[in-house]
């Protein structure tokens with residue numbers, strides 16, 4: 001086993017069994033960006049080996065790093081140490097503290113959670129004329145006839161209750177799960193969980209008052225196995241314990257969220273979890289292999305209640321976890337939750353489109369009571385994963401770009417730029433198009449094709465490299481640039497074409513014109529920072545007036561919370577999931593033509 005000195009902080013890490021640097025750093029708590037899951041194909045886990053002996057560069061590193069290998073640059077996932085070594089981690093390789101949306105537009109719903117508290121006084125005289133103590137307590141609680149009593153409570157009834165004393169009973173659905181003296185019983189808590197591929201959000205709610213009492217969000221620890229669901233599914237295919245590793249990773253993220261939220265987890269009696277269909281399978285420990293191949297049929301779709309101890313989750317021993325229903329293999333419970341948050345359970349007088357744009361883009365179109373939904377694989381460009389200088393929307397990410405006589409940028413956290421995130425990519429592509437630096441086909445111009453009308457500063461930013469032309473978005477103090485390449489533009493084109501093809505397909509399926517859309521609801525982290533004028537310019541969304549566009553934030557967590565505090569909303573979510581008509585966009589004969597058309601810029 002070798003020791004690694006990690007710069008710039010000088011901390012010491014121990015190498016893992018096979019001496020892989022990426023994994024050694026992870027165990028040490030230094031998490032590097034690794035969207036390809038350590039396959040050596042994304043080039044994002046770059047480090048510099050300053051001292052020590054390491055393995056020879058792999059073919060992947062030769063392809064991705066080229067001349068930088070001579071300076072000592074390596075890919076952490078491809079590097080194994082053969083002695084004690086010193087490695088330097090550039091800021092651009094570290095996973096940033098990602099900006100996560102933890103809330104959205106609230107909606108008034110009847111407060112009637114599945115977890116309820118009832119007070120009763122244990123009276124000797126109520127024990128006559130009943131068949132059992134269990135029947136007696138059910139009578140004192142005025143509970144439903146089918147009330148079931150958990151065995152620990154039955155034991156408590158046998159010996160633990162004092163006549164004349166008042167108790168608090170905790171009921172989950174039709175189960176009496178706990179009885180405690182009135183003064184000792186803290187309010188029951190519930191947790192809404194939004195399990196995203198990139199991030200996890202946990203919102204703790206007091207189930208007596210409905211108030212949110214703690215929220216935490218963090219990177220999904222599964223990210224180290226790859227940035228998208230396909231990489232996670234492949235991990236289950238290819239590794240013996242892949243499914244278990246992925247389940248453990250998301251459970252440990254939930255535990256960290258709970259620890260950070262500052263509440264006593266033993267007071268949590270119910271969690272409602274939403275996420276895309278792959279995330280829901282992984283949480284439940286169900287192999288998602290069927291989601292990795294046509295026709296992408298999920299193993300489960302309906303909502304289920306599972307004892308928290310089955311996972312296990314760090315809640316009360318009696319707690320239950322409700323997994324919300326999904327719609328299809330790539331339209332998951334998070335979309336059902338977002339629909340609840342947006343009021344899709346009610347008839348709508350007009351036409352509205354809900355769009356949650358991310359690595360996977362989910363779209364739901366409603367006219368009256370009729371609802372159709374689809375998903376399209378936008379790919380990782382909007383999360384920066386496959387772009388040369390792409391990054392998640394954390395400190396250092398360029399999130400806004402305006403091109404005029406010069407190129408103005410806005411950086412998350414206002415510091416030095418270290419990369420560009422999804423909203424910045426949309427901006428820069430649209431602005432380059434507007435300036436004539438990108439053609440309709442997506443070609444980045446160079447040489448004499450550069451429009452003469454451009455300022456000297458902008459012309460200087462169009463540079464030729466051995467890999468083709470690039471546009472320099474920003475220059476850093478250390479002399480490095482943050483730029484976009486022709487390949488980045490192609491990735492953005494693919495992503496925007498996927499979104500637009502999905503929208504056009506849904507509109508066509510209901511025979512609706514884009515002009516007839518009364519409301520475009522944009523949900524999710526990426527969408528909330530999207531400049532819609534630039535998205536329109538790219539043709540990613542149709543020509544819809546700004547006043548018809550509403551940002552509804554993290555609608556998935558809002559919907560999960562609604563299902564947590566209202567049994568009625570939970571039932572409506574179940575009903576919605578069955579009622580929505582799912583369209584498999586990529587399997588339609590029109591798909592290729594529509595996609596090819598959407599690839600072009602207007």
Ligand code: FES
Pocket residue numbers: 033034035036037038039040041042043044045075076077078
């Ligand atoms: Fe190392 Fe992708 S190249 S994680």
